[in-house]
Amino acid sequence: MPTRTRRPERREEPLSRERVVEAAIELLDTAGEGGLTFRALAARLATGPGAIYWHVTGKDELLGAATDAVLSRTTTTDADPAPQEAIRALALGVFDAIDAHPWVGTQLSGAPPQSPMLRVFEHIGRQVQALGVPQTAQFTAASSLLSYILGVAGQNAANARQCPPDTDRTQFLDTVSEAWASLDPEEFAFTRNVAEQLRVHDDRAEFLAGIDLILTGITARPDPTDPAPS
Template identity: 30%
Template sequence: MDTSKAEPGTRGSRTAGDVWLRPSARRERDAPPLSRDRITEEAVALLDAEGADRLTMRRLAERLGTGSTTLYWHVKTKDDVLDLALDKIFAEVEIPRKGGQGWRADITALVSGWRAVLLRHPWSAALLGRPMLGPNVLARSEFLYATLVETGVVEPHLTAAAYGLSNFVIGSGLMQATWPDNAKQPMLRDAREHLHANRERYPALAAHGPLVADGNWDAGFALGLGWLLDGIQANIASTDEEGGARA
């Protein structure tokens, strides 16, 4: 994030993710009547209504009915607020219960829930490149890694599999969020016409590109996720065969 025009209280060495590495402000007798939870809830509401570009510490303080000085008692920077808000919405991603459905079903449920949350909070996908160290994010990341480990995925494929799934969800959510529903069809039509007019330069895209599709985001996500899971499953089978051959 560009901090060249940082707001008051954002200068210094503090960066995204720092909020999870500092102890929370201790409540003392002279501490202002405001909590980090309340700040986070209001920040999410503001982000949902107006997007990340409109979030400022001053506007957040106004919505909370307090002053910026009081706000800074609990959060030091705008990055703190964004980190807290991102972790807050991850609490909406339900962690699947182990019920014998199998690892593919568990991962599908987890990442599908994650995608649904990104779409409910369209500002979030563009911010997920920052350090994610909050308890809600870590709990869901732990579930993903543990499920992959339990099913037989080992390094270096473990990190590749987890990153592949995570980046697919983020990319899918970001792409869909940037196509507003009220402008989607005209934009798709114009894009198709552009590709058709330049089909000699882009023959594969003109015939098969994503902008030629019917815009069924759910079907496209399910198909892409299936390909990723097929690849993970094939890697597990290959590892098992190699282990059996060595034995």
């Protein structure tokens, strides 16, 4: 009889928390929050739900870990840029992260105090301190930047999710711009006036322009301990 050659056993990569979180991110990107179930995740990882529970206690913890993993990539820098540039880079990183993973914005909007959002707040706050903002104004400055970043990035992602996947951005903006231009000239004078700017605007450029406006206000704000001019 011919000798059978024994096939080598396939060695699977051991399951780890990192693998579970990365698989969850992939599932969230394709199926959204509603599609993230331990059954679906187990199928993706070719394992049983019980093995996943060894690494995370439930869906809430998994969502938090996935959000933290995405945001941690935006708060890591190799260089040591000037504070304003560091804030701009962080802001754009969060904007792009939420644009690529819209579910992150949803998670941040309802996140508890001890959450991935705190990581972003900490990095903003350190740069605000490096700008020399008075201690009494640091919380307001950092909070304003955080609110703007999350608000605009979240709204941008929400707008994208409301449009069909095959939406042509240029055609969409042309349609909205024409609708603005045809509004009542007395009731919507300003909106009509900027309708053409809407047509040609760039979301990321406008976002960074807003960051620059806030930074200008922060750096121009007088120190409350300085004596008032006579």
